[in-house]
Amino acid sequence: KAHPRLARVMASLTRHLHDFCRENEITIDEYMAGIDMINRAGQMSNEKRNEGLLLADIFGMESLADEITHKLASEAKDAPTATAILGPFWRKDAPIYKTGESIVKGFPEGDHVMMHGKVTDFDTGKPIENAEIDIWHTGPNGLYESQDPDQPDMNLRGRFYTGPEGEYNFYCLRPTKYPIPYDGPAGELLQLLDRHAWRPAHIHFIVSAPDYKPVVTQIFDRRDEYITNDVAFAVKESLIVDFEPREGDSKAQFELKYDFKLASY
Numbered sequence: 001k002a003h004p005r006l007a008r009v010m011a012s013l014t015r016h017l018h019d020f021c022r023e024n025e026i027t028i029d030e031y032m033a034g035i036d037m038i039n040r041a042g043q044m045s046n047e048k049r050n051e052g053l054l055l056a057d058i059f060g061m062e063s064l065a066d067e068i069t070h071k072l073a074s075e076a077k078d079a080p081t082a083t084a085i086l087g088p089f090w091r092k093d094a095p096i097y098k099t100g101e102s103i104v105k106g107f108p109e110g111d112h113v114m115m116h117g118k119v120t121d122f123d124t125g126k127p128i129e130n131a132e133i134d135i136w137h138t139g140p141n142g143l144y145e146s147q148d149p150d151q152p153d154m155n156l157r158g159r160f161y162t163g164p165e166g167e168y169n170f171y172c173l174r175p176t177k178y179p180i181p182y183d184g185p186a187g188e189l190l191q192l193l194d195r196h197a198w199r200p201a202h203i204h205f206i207v208s209a210p211d212y213k214p215v216v217t218q219i220f221d222r223r224d225e226y227i228t229n230d231v232a233f234a235v236k237e238s239l240i241v242d243f244e245p246r247e248g249d250s251k252a253q254f255e256l257k258y259d260f261k262l263a264s265y
């Protein structure tokens with residue numbers, strides 16, 4: 001066969017879908033409603049919005065794929081930094097900043113955070129110089145810049161590079177909890193199921209360096225009311241952090257230290 005894995009996986013998917021229809025006695029009307037939802041999700045999607053991903057994520061599909069993909073890493077006792085879902089709002093070509101700069105171009109009224117730490121080699125513990133840290137998070141209004149005409153382009157997104165000791169530091173905002181967009185098929189389904197749309201406050205990262213496996217991840221604010229009830233099922237214990245009060249810095253009220261450990265290929 002030309003595509004043995006595809007052939008095997010599709011046979012399995014077909015079997016499960018047929019079982020699902022039989023078990024639930026899915027009617028033609030229900031089937032068409034489901035197809036319509038998938039079509040509308042596709043029509044809504046563009047480079048700024050991935051409704052298909054949202055639709056699957058609210059059933060834990062990306063979170064499950066992440067867990068399966070990184071199974072070995074998560075089973076190790078002392079593991080590289082845990083991964084988490086990418087989600088629909090990453091944008092390529094975020095602005096490159098120098099160490100110590102801020103990704104905040106709008107919302108000066110938000111709670112500012114000085115975030116810092118190290119990127120190290122998981123096996124040797126040695127620092128990784130020139131690792132790239134790509135960051136994105138929502139504004140205090142719970143919207144990513146790409147969803148919000150009132151924010152400057154690329155607000156709250158940025159890329160930083162580590163120094164010789166693997167160190168990094170930058171300013172961002174303390175993230176706020178955030179409802180996934182409610183105005184499409186994903187939101188519609190959540191409403192029909194009486195489910196909330198909230199993701200706990202989080203900051204997204206992609207940490208990468210030549211010869212290392214990139215880590216796509218998020219950190220989560222321990223104090224968030226949705227920390228145990230994430231609509232996208234992405235929270236992992238090792239990714240929960242505490243923002244500490246910061247003294248004597250006119251640029252930030254909070255501080256966050258977080259180290260990233262990368263595994264080599």
Ligand code: DHB
Pocket residue numbers: 053054057058062085086087088089178180199232
């Ligand atoms: C999802 C993930 C996010 O990080 C986000 O901000 C919104 C939605 C998701 O997986 O559905």
Ligand code: FE
Pocket residue numbers: 087089199202204
């Ligand atoms: Fe997000």
